[in-house]
Amino acid sequence: MTQSATPLAGKVAVVTGSGQGLGLAYAQELARRGAAVVINDVDQATADAAVASIVDAGGRASAVVAPVGSTETAEALVKGAMDAFGGLDILVNNAGILRDKSLLKMTDEDFDLVILVHLRGTFTCVREAYRYFKDNGVAGRIITIGSPTGQYGNFGQTNYAAAKAGIVGMVRTWALEMKKAGVTVNAVIPVAATAMTKTIPFFAAAVEADEAGEPMPPFFRHDLGFGTAGDVAGLITYLASDDAAGVTGQAIGAGGDRLQLFSHPAPLVTEYKEGGWSYEDLAAEFDGLTEGKLQKCGEVMPALPDDLKPQG
Numbered sequence: 511m512t513q514s515a516t517p518l519a520g521k522v523a524v525v526t527g528s529g530q531g532l533g534l535a536y537a538q539e540l541a542r543r544g545a546a547v548v549i550n551d552v553d554q555a556t557a558d559a560a561v562a563s564i565v566d567a568g569g570r571a572s573a574v575v576a577p578v579g580s581t582e583t584a585e586a587l588v589k590g591a592m593d594a595f596g597g598l599d600i601l602v603n604n605a606g607i608l609r610d611k612s613l614l615k616m617t618d619e620d621f622d623l624v625i626l627v628h629l630r631g632t633f634t635c636v637r638e639a640y641r642y643f644k645d646n647g648v649a650g651r652i653i654t655i656g657s658p659t660g661q662y663g664n665f666g667q668t669n670y671a672a673a674k675a676g677i678v679g680m681v682r683t684w685a686l687e688m689k690k691a692g693v694t695v696n697a698v699i700p701v702a703a704t705a706m707t708k709t710i711p712f713f714a715a716a717v718e719a720d721e722a723g724e725p726m727p728p729f730f731r732h733d734l735g736f737g738t739a740g741d742v743a744g745l746i747t748y749l750a751s752d753d754a755a756g757v758t759g760q761a762i763g764a765g766g767d768r769l770q771l772f773s774h775p776a777p778l779v780t781e782y783k784e785g786g787w788s789y790e791d792l793a794a795e796f797d798g799l800t801e802g803k804l805q806k807c808g809e810v811m812p813a814l815p816d817d818l819k820p821q822g
Contacts, residue, residue, distance in 0.1 A: 654696070656678050656761060726738070
């Protein structure tokens, strides 16, 4: 079967947090593949520049400037798609912020702001998009953005880990609820050079290469599955297309040269004891039952080759 270069022709997409970075890469690729795109950012100039980048390349785009989180913004995004392009077919939930601190230094505000934008913002935007899809008989596509932190945990990211793990949990629930309507919903776990990774010495050689317009070293692209924002955009476009009509409720990782399908949580050990497990039973048997099975927290990185280690 010949694949179309514009599989999203006639489709309309909303991409939250798409003024720059990963979100902009997603929006530009969706537009390149034929979709009209609603850009979302909190800054008017940033949103206008993103729209211009798509229009100047021959695509169609408009902007809704508003912070994601509230129902009012979610409603404005759906209305913006309808007013500008006559409908909505695709929602990509990308908007997010970071407030990284270790537990005892993290304030209520640090926690609440990240939960508001990532978790509640995903909830409100998906609710409004699904309402439109269901009311109008649209077999829509919903793509949420997770993170390795939500899969493995990460030091100093209590708020972010909670939000990203929660997003994957909501996706699994929504896949059940939306199946009858023909709407798919999936989580993408990107691993790419961003403003955040630029501050991490481990990724310095990869970021420097990217900023110089040079290919990232194979160690990063292959061994770590770490690449550019554009490396993730292909998966976003695929999940937004009719070709992915049978894919829903999944968490899929993309980065560099690597694609990963994450498993749903499943028991690693199952043991039974008639009458239940007492403290004495567990104290005597737990280590033996779980030997080699206890899970490590955090993503374990391979050692950097000497020639890629930060200098100085």
